Amino acid sequence: xxxxxxxxxxxxxxxxxAPVEEEPRLPEPPQLDASGLRSVADHLxxxxxxxxxxxxxxxxxxxxxxxxxxxxxxSMINVPPNSTAKIAGYAVRAADLxxxxxxxxxxxxxxxxxxxxxxxxxxxxVAPGDDLPRGATAVLPATFGTVEDGRVRLIERVSDGExxxxxxxxxxxxxxxxxEGDVLDDRGIGLLASAGIDKVMVRPRPRVVVVSSGEHLVxxxxxxxxxxxxxxxxxxxxxxxxxxxxxxxxxxxxxxxPDAIREAITDQLIRADLxxxxxxxxxxxxxxxxxxxxxxxxxxxxxxxxxxxxxQTFGLIGEDRVPMLxxxxxxxxxxxSFHAFARPLIRALMGVRAEHRPVRAIAAQGIRSHRGQLHxxxxxxxxxxxxRHVTQVSEPYALAELAGANALIVLDEHxxxxxxxxAVKVWLxxxxx
Numbered sequence: 001x002x003x004x005x006x007x008x009x010x011x012x013x014x015x016x017x018a019p020v021e022e023e024p025r026l027p028e029p030p031q032l033d034a035s036g037l038r039s040v041a042d043h044l045x046x047x048x049x050x051x052x053x054x055x056x057x058x059x060x061x062x063x064x065x066x067x068x069x070x071x072x073x074x075s076m077i078n079v080p081p082n083s084t085a086k087i088a089g090y091a092v093r094a095a096d097l098x099x100x101x102x103x104x105x106x107x108x109x110x111x112x113x114x115x116x117x118x119x120x121x122x123x124x125x126v127a128p129g130d131d132l133p134r135g136a137t138a139v140l141p142a143t144f145g146t147v148e149d150g151r152v153r154l155i156e157r158v159s160d161g162e163x164x165x166x167x168x169x170x171x172x173x174x175x176x177x178x179x180e181g182d183v184l185d186d187r188g189i190g191l192l193a194s195a196g197i198d199k200v201m202v203r204p205r206p207r208v209v210v211v212s213s214g215e216h217l218v219x220x221x222x223x224x225x226x227x228x229x230x231x232x233x234x235x236x237x238x239x240x241x242x243x244x245x246x247x248x249x250x251x252x253x254x255x256x257x258p259d260a261i262r263e264a265i266t267d268q269l270i271r272a273d274l275x276x277x278x279x280x281x282x283x284x285x286x287x288x289x290x291x292x293x294x295x296x297x298x299x300x301x302x303x304x305x306x307x308x309x310x311x312q313t314f315g316l317i318g319e320d321r322v323p324m325l326x327x328x329x330x331x332x333x334x335x336x337s338f339h340a341f342a343r344p345l346i347r348a349l350m351g352v353r354a355e356h357r358p359v360r361a362i363a364a365q366g367i368r369s370h371r372g373q374l375h376x377x378x379x380x381x382x383x384x385x386x387x388r389h390v391t392q393v394s395e396p397y398a399l400a401e402l403a404g405a406n407a408l409i410v411l412d413e414h415x416x417x418x419x420x421x422x423a424v425k426v427w428l429x430x431x432x433x
Contacts, residue, residue: 067184113125208248216282
């Protein structure tokens with residue numbers, strides 16, 4: 001079979017070869033290990049290479065709260081904008097307080113504080129915090145003079161700058177306030193507002209759509225019939241995405257029909273920066289979504305060297321190649337996979353540090369693992385003074401186990417056992433722990 005079509009031409013003109021268009025496909029994935037598994041680090045790096053931070057745009061300060069700065073911000077004004085009095089007294093020119101021989105000058109004439117410019121030999125009464133009139137270089141404390149017939153008779157003198165809070169003393173024009181990559185918090189908003197900033201360039205919150213499917217799933221409620229399961233995974237994952245900083249939408253199709261799943265996904269692509277699929281745990285639920293993903297875009301399905309959460313599927317879906325992550329159906333596997341892969345993708349879209357920052361804790365009991373796989377076990381971290389301790393959480397009911405955990409215990413591919421009293425790495429699930 002010919003690889004190229006040839007167009008016959010008259011007058012002896014040579015035939016023109018039309019190259020065959022290649023089918024779009026994902027970049028070459030990382031190599032698998034001897035067991036046919038992809039490492040967690042390789043898989044995460046591969047997924048992150050397929051998404052880009054969202055484009056920034058300008059927002060008002062309150063709208064931009066808790067979002068990532070995309071520009072360096074310098075003060076637009078001096079703070080305070082004008083020189084002010086630190087104490088009660090008189091705004092004066094320090095040079096007017098002594099005569100040519102260095103003695104105290106004759107009494108100064110008291111003028112209105114709102115005078116356009118302080119005249120030579122003048123003094124304006126000020127209270128703490130009052131703006132000084134132009135031309136004033138110091139504040140004469142009230143105890144340094146006495147008032148007689150509208151004039152201030154000097155008892156003591158002051159030098160330039162004494163008892164004055166100079167313009168820009170707290171913050172000078174052009175001072176760097178926040179830098180690109182900083183997250184705008186409530187204190188930062190106050191700082192920017194004080195410096196005359198009312199809008200900033202930030203990356204918007206990623207819009208994450210959680211699509212739940214599975215014909216046996218039903219909405220949470222007091223009545224669950226025989227053969228039905230309350231849809232907990234999608235609610236848990238949607239809440240976790242919200243906690244990661246996303247704007248979250250949840251859509252439930254509760255069917256394994258390809259047309260219904262396809263419609264549920266494609267209808268959401270217009271408002272999604274990331275789609276996350278959850279199911280109810282049955283193999284057919286998972287396969288139904290993977291089949292639809294393969295129809296809609298470019299898909300990478302792989303077994304990852306991680307427990308729980310071995311099976312992972314990712315795709316770029318639709319004409320705009322919206323990233324879509326398929327989580328395992330088991331609740332623990334889904335939650336662990338979210339923190340290993342979905343949360344970093346959300347954070348990457350936001351333009352901030354993506355991975356969990358591991359911290360050390362002392363194991364309260366011995367913990368076993370299997371060499372060659374990353375194990376993420378549920379744990380409960382407590383503090384004794386400044387020392388973290390972690391206890392493995394194990395419950396027969398998966399969701400109760402997750403509810404009792406505030407950390408994931410990280411046992412890398414080289415670990416087989418951690419003895420009681422030894423240090424182990426953990427990912428904290430609660431930021432304030």
